[in-house]
Amino acid sequence: MDVRLRRKREAAAKSTRIQEVNRRVILDAALEVFSAYGFRGSTIDQIAERAGMSKPNLLYYFKRKQDIYVSVLEETLAQWLQPLADLDPAGEPEAELARYIARKLAMSAERPEASRLFANEILHGAPAIQKFLKSTLKDLVDEKAGVLRRWMAEKKIAAVDPHHLIFMIWAATQHYADFETQVRAIMGPEAETASFRMATADAVTSLFMNGLKPR
Amino acid sequence: MDVRLRRKREAAAKSTRIQEVNRRVILDAALEVFSAYGFRGSTIDQIAERAGMSKPNLLYYFKRKQDIYVSVLEETLAQWLQPLADLDPAGEPEAELARYIARKLAMSAERPEASRLFANEILHGAPAIQKFLKSTLKDLVDEKAGVLRRWMAEKKIAAVDPHHLIFMIWAATQHYADFETQVRAIMGPEAETASFRMATADAVTSLFMNGLKPR
DNA sequence: GTTCCCTTTTACCGCTTGGTCAACTTTCGC
DNA sequence: GCGAAAGTTGACCAAGCGGTAAAAGGGAAC
Numbered sequence: 198m199d200v201r202l203r204r205k206r207e208a209a210a211k212s213t214r215i216q217e218v219n220r221r222v223i224l225d226a227a228l229e230v231f232s233a234y235g236f237r238g239s240t241i242d243q244i245a246e247r248a249g250m251s252k253p254n255l256l257y258y259f260k261r262k263q264d265i266y267v268s269v270l271e272e273t274l275a276q277w278l279q280p281l282a283d284l285d286p287a288g289e290p291e292a293e294l295a296r297y298i299a300r301k302l303a304m305s306a307e308r309p310e311a312s313r314l315f316a317n318e319i320l321h322g323a324p325a326i327q328k329f330l331k332s333t334l335k336d337l338v339d340e341k342a343g344v345l346r347r348w349m350a351e352k353k354i355a356a357v358d359p360h361h362l363i364f365m366i367w368a369a370t371q372h373y374a375d376f377e378t379q380v381r382a383i384m385g386p387e388a389e390t391a392s393f394r395m396a397t398a399d400a401v402t403s404l405f406m407n408g409l410k411p412r
Numbered sequence: 413m414d415v416r417l418r419r420k421r422e423a424a425a426k427s428t429r430i431q432e433v434n435r436r437v438i439l440d441a442a443l444e445v446f447s448a449y450g451f452r453g454s455t456i457d458q459i460a461e462r463a464g465m466s467k468p469n470l471l472y473y474f475k476r477k478q479d480i481y482v483s484v485l486e487e488t489l490a491q492w493l494q495p496l497a498d499l500d501p502a503g504e505p506e507a508e509l510a511r512y513i514a515r516k517l518a519m520s521a522e523r524p525e526a527s528r529l530f531a532n533e534i535l536h537g538a539p540a541i542q543k544f545l546k547s548t549l550k551d552l553v554d555e556k557a558g559v560l561r562r563w564m565a566e567k568k569i570a571a572v573d574p575h576h577l578i579f580m581i582w583a584a585t586q587h588y589a590d591f592e593t594q595v596r597a598i599m600g601p602e603a604e605t606a607s608f609r610m611a612t613a614d615a616v617t618s619l620f621m622n623g624l625k626p627r
Numbered sequence: 628g629t630t631c632c633c634t635t636t637t638a639c640c641g642c643t644t645g646g647t648c649a650a651c652t653t654t655c656g657c
Numbered sequence: 658g659c660g661a662a663a664g665t666t667g668a669c670c671a672a673g674c675g676g677t678a679a680a681a682g683g684g685a686a687c
């Protein structure tokens with residue numbers, strides 16, 4: 198076997214460890230910075246500082262600012278859609294929806310930065326993930342909308358346009374992450390407590406579940 | 413009377429006209445630019461170009477970029493909260509809420525840029541309108557929450573935490589402006605039609621009104 | 628038509644920021 | 658321990674951008 202090729206492979210396998218660590222650190226730092234200040238509002242220096250390395254070093258792992266941004270977006274996208282993907286067509290409709298809402302609320306509470314990152318990206322026209330929205334996301338939503346439509350036809354839940362139902366669940370649940378500042382300004386410091394989070398879950402769930410009771 | 417003072421007054425009265433026109437043009441341009449790219453993402457040159465004037469000329473009317481931003485924010489804030497302010501404590505609960513939701517949806521459809529401007533500001537921690545949120549907005553919301561609470565006590569509508577109810581109405585209605593890109597990616601070009609807007613109104617209204625039916 | 632002030636423009640400054648380069652250090656297989 | 662590759666950094670550059678200075682243009686009062 199070619200010696201250079203072998204070297205290269207070994208090197209790749211070895212360096213992967215340190216590369217993986219640094220890429221991980223960078224992406225974590227980038228999520229925080231980008232979600233707080235947006236793409237244009239963030240600087241490579243900021244990300245580098247939070248990642249504990251110099252700017253040229255960071256650029257050794259990601260050639261361009263855009264690359265970091267796209268990477269962190271792609272990485273979080275999958276996680277973000279997992280709850281919807283997990284909506285079980287064979288499950289009990291009301292329980293499935295209640296679980297979906299609960300998981301979305303939990304994610305908003307636990308990883309608000311991820312929610313804000315998307316919100317910002319979409320707010321500005323989703324320049325980096327247009328294709329994803331029109332393909333993967335659309336397919337997933339259409340599929341699950343079909344499931345909801347079936348449940349409605351079977352009178353298991355009230356009839357509402359299923360796409361709009363999904364949008365409203367997204368809106369209501371992500372609101373608490375994206376508009377956290379506003380919620381906190383109105384509700385005061387209490388808004389950070391666990392009991393507030395429970396009250397939120399109660400209110401959102403009860404409104405949706407009442408609204409969706411078959412009648 | 414002092415001649416200089418008189419001159420100054422006359423001049424002020426005269427120049428007000430051209431100043432008013434130019435300030436209007438600038439603020440309109442600024443709303444579009446800021447809502448599309450955010451504060452950091454927007455440049456004075458962009459706003460000046462859309463306003464049809466040179467950068468220094470624009471800066472003659474607004475000394476700093478921040479000033480334009482704050483002005484356009486303040487101006488749109490009042491309009492944005494009018495529907496909530498108009499919620500009539502003496503009205504019929506279900507009709508009042510339906511009307512409120514309808515107005516919010518109409519505003520999101522007609523002036524999505526205004527919605528996006530706020531969304532972006534709040535998403536990034538509302539640095540320019542913190543005080544407003546904590547005073548004027550909080551007072552208004554608390555007041556209307558009181559009205560909702562009374563309606564619930566009177567069994568006119570179902571009992572849900574009134575603050576959360578308001579948040580959810582905001583979330584659901586503004587979603588169609590703030591996340592328009594996503595909605596369009598999923599629903600296709602149809603999302604821009606009037607019939608889609610009607611379907612939206614139907615879905616949102618029916619879910620909330622069913623969810624709030626007294627039981 | 629002259630004067631004065633408001634308005635507009637041209638040229639420019641300094642700082643920030645994305646990105647490069649060349650040199651230095653560390654790591655690791657041998 | 659040696660050599661090569663990977664990793665790291667300080668110095669630097671060019672472009673973009675917020676903002677200024679100064680002087681020219683324009684219009685109404687007298």
